[in-house]
Amino acid sequence: MASFIEPIQLKQPLGDDGILFVRNESILDTMVKTPLLVASMIIVAALIPIQSSFSSTRDLDLIIYPDGSTHISTEIDIDPFLTDYELNLFGSTVDNLVVVGDNEFLLDASIMGDSVLIQTFGSSVITIDYDIHDLVSKQGRLWTFSLDSPSNFTLLLPKNSAIVGMINLPINMEIINDQNQLTLSPGKTEIDYLFSSTISNSIPDTNIETNYFPYAIIGVVSLIALIGSVIIIRSKQKNHKLMEPNEISKKNTTLDLETIFKLKSDLREDDKELVKFIFNSGGEALESELRKKFLQPRTTMWRAVKRLEREGVIEIEKKDLQNLVKLRKSMGEEE
Amino acid sequence: MKKLAVFAIIILIFGTVSPSLVNSVYAQNDPSILLPIAVQADKQIVNQLDKVYGDQIPNDIQILYDKGHGAVNQLDQSLPDDVEKAKQDFLLAMNSFMQISRIISQSSEKVVVVTVSDTSNRNLSDELDRLVKYVKSLETISKKYDIDTESDFIKIYDLIQELRKQANDLNEVSAGIKKIKIILDSIKNDIRESALEQRSDSIKRFFDRLLDQVDKQLTKAQDNGADQTQIDKGHELILEIRELLTKNQINDAKVIFVELKALMENIGYSIRIT
Numbered sequence: 030m031a032s033f034i035e036p037i038q039l040k041q042p043l044g045d046d047g048i049l050f051v052r053n054e055s056i057l058d059t060m061v062k063t064p065l066l067v068a069s070m071i072i073v074a075a076l077i078p079i080q081s082s083f084s085s086t087r088d089l090d091l092i093i094y095p096d097g098s099t100h101i102s103t104e105i106d107i108d109p110f111l112t113d114y115e116l117n118l119f120g121s122t123v124d125n126l127v128v129v130g131d132n133e134f135l136l137d138a139s140i141m142g143d144s145v146l147i148q149t150f151g152s153s154v155i156t157i158d159y160d161i162h163d164l165v166s167k168q169g170r171l172w173t174f175s176l177d178s179p180s181n182f183t184l185l186l187p188k189n190s191a192i193v194g195m196i197n198l199p200i201n202m203e204i205i206n207d208q209n210q211l212t213l214s215p216g217k218t219e220i221d222y223l224f225s226s227t228i229s230n231s232i233p234d235t236n237i238e239t240n241y242f243p244y245a246i247i248g249v250v251s252l253i254a255l256i257g258s259v260i261i262i263r264s265k266q267k268n269h270k271l272m273e274p275n276e277i278s279k280k281n282t283t284l285d286l287e288t289i290f291k292l293k294s295d296l297r298e299d300d301k302e303l304v305k306f307i308f309n310s311g312g313e314a315l316e317s318e319l320r321k322k323f324l325q326p327r328t329t330m331w332r333a334v335k336r337l338e339r340e341g342v343i344e345i346e347k348k349d350l351q352n353l354v355k356l357r358k359s360m361g362e363e364e
Numbered sequence: 365m366k367k368l369a370v371f372a373i374i375i376l377i378f379g380t381v382s383p384s385l386v387n388s389v390y391a392q393n394d395p396s397i398l399l400p401i402a403v404q405a406d407k408q409i410v411n412q413l414d415k416v417y418g419d420q421i422p423n424d425i426q427i428l429y430d431k432g433h434g435a436v437n438q439l440d441q442s443l444p445d446d447v448e449k450a451k452q453d454f455l456l457a458m459n460s461f462m463q464i465s466r467i468i469s470q471s472s473e474k475v476v477v478v479t480v481s482d483t484s485n486r487n488l489s490d491e492l493d494r495l496v497k498y499v500k501s502l503e504t505i506s507k508k509y510d511i512d513t514e515s516d517f518i519k520i521y522d523l524i525q526e527l528r529k530q531a532n533d534l535n536e537v538s539a540g541i542k543k544i545k546i547i548l549d550s551i552k553n554d555i556r557e558s559a560l561e562q563r564s565d566s567i568k569r570f571f572d573r574l575l576d577q578v579d580k581q582l583t584k585a586q587d588n589g590a591d592q593t594q595i596d597k598g599h600e601l602i603l604e605i606r607e608l609l610t611k612n613q614i615n616d617a618k619v620i621f622v623e624l625k626a627l628m629e630n631i632g633y634s635i636r637i638t
Contacts (some may be wrong), residue, residue, distance in 0.1 A: 075542055096487035098495060112574065112621070125498035127505070133564060135505050135555045137618075141570045148618065150563075159495045169469035191408045192401060194462020196453055201395040221462050225408060297507065 089182035090326040097165035104328040109153040120163025129156045174220045185210045194221035294361045316352035398454040432460030504563045509558035
């Protein structure tokens with residue numbers, strides 16, 4: 030019985046007459062259905078943020094106290110359709126645990142050995158704060174911090190401590206109130222440090238020095254802004270005489286503190302302190318400056334700033350990959 | 365139309381790829397921070413060696429130090445051009461210094477290994493600092509609820525101030541901290557109760573969707589021949605939870621829900637909304 034299926038290798042060459050011509054324009058239509066491709070890309074693009082948002086650590090900040098106990102503050106994106114979420118703690122001797130869900134609601138959490146079961150009931154972001162006593166050990170004068178972290182994290186070392194050994198590369202280092210703060214990558218970290226009265230925190234905040242590219246952009250933008258403002262000023266000078274005095278007074282910058290607090294009487298005390306600081310810094314400050322001033326973890330400060338933005342007290346602008354927090358010139362504008 | 369589609373594809377590809385590009389740039393190591401860390405460690409090691417050994421540094425330690433110090437010098441030369449070499453130099457230097465500091469700490473006359481997790485080794489002043497942080501976070505949360513905790517917090521802050529004055533009396537401070545924690549537990553319970561009241565509507569809606577799903581899963585399990593007594597028990601628990609929810613007894617509903625969850629896991633179904 031003759032076979033109907035002939036292996037392709039055995040096929041006779043088509044020869045010049047048998048060449049199959051395909052029009053270039055129709056390749057996309059023939060081989061790939063364009064609308065299908067577009068739809069797939071849309072689905073992929075839509076899924077990427079969802080995939081990365083479920084059960085992933087958004088922030089992890091650690092503070093080591095002089096006695097070796099460590100405060101951990103972490104913010105985690107979780108599946109909002111879960112009733113509870115089990116989180117592995119970094120040890121089993123845990124104190125002062127507070128778990129907060131969406132809108133700062135206190136969530137029920139029970140510690141089981143070195144993990145905690147949190148009843149999330151629909152929360153999509155949870156913030157967990159606790160003290161732990163398992164991360165640092167001491168031998169003689171030498172203190173050793175060890176952690177196997179699932180994500181990038183910041184580590185604030187105690188005052189007067191000096192690093193004398195570590196097994197991995199830090200991403201960044203800053204000085205906050207005479208304390209070294211390292212940013213480290215995921216994975217195993219081991220840092221040896223000791224206390225010494227002779228330590229001078231001479232490590233510069235190199236984070237600001239090294240990234241020249243944004244400064245180049247800022248330089249170019251400033252130059253354009255300068256040229257623009259010169260043009261505007263020149264054109265305004267022509268119309269200056271026509272301007273009424275009360276029009277000029279309207280251009281005055283921010284409101285005074287008393288007015289802000291009168292308009293927003295229900296502001297929290299800690300938020301008022303933030304507003305005062307921004308006001309005293311000329312009406313604007315970087316979010317990182319606020320964190321340094323008030324010694325708050327990134328997440329806490331971010332929430333506070335967001336709260337003030339919702340209240341219409343401040344506005345947030347992006348400046349060199351950082352958040353610039355500015356007091357609004359008018360409180361009633363967008364309410 | 366084709367041009368539009370191709371343009372859309374380009375935009376989508378760029379949109380998909382660009383966030384990862386930004387992230388990788390943002391997370392890249394900044395090599396210039398390595399040198400000051402290594403230099404500071406070097407200085408500390410020199411201080412330690414001077415204090416412990418004076419001019420008579422043991423040969424093995426001297427070799428390690430020379431290796432570490434040499435790596436610091438190399439690191440200085442590698443930066444800023446040869447980043448990969450700089451990273452290797454940094455790790456070599458810090459590893460050598462780590463070995464030296466560990467040898468020194470082990471060879472001290474009185475080596476005491478302290479476990480920080482042991483309560484007696486904690487510094488009471490630090491313990492109070494941590495407690496203040498905890499109190500402040502609960503105070504912030506409590507302000508969101510209609511509970512009168514102001515007097516409790518005033519009492520707690522007064523107690524902390526008193527304890528700071530008695531920082532040398534271990535027993536007194538430990539007893540004081542226990543007392544404060546009892547008050548804080550009671551505040552936490554009040555907050556939890558109030559939170560439940562405020563959240564009850566959203567929790568009820570959440571349970572409704574969840575229980576509907578469990579109901580469907582039980583039917584499916586029944587069709588698949590699961591144990592009938594377990595299925596009946598499951599339906600009973602659902603009814604019980606719904607009844608408790610109508611009475612606003614959310615805490616009790618949660619307890620029954622845990623039982624229902626265990627039952628569902630027993631018959632091979634995990635509870636989650638799909």
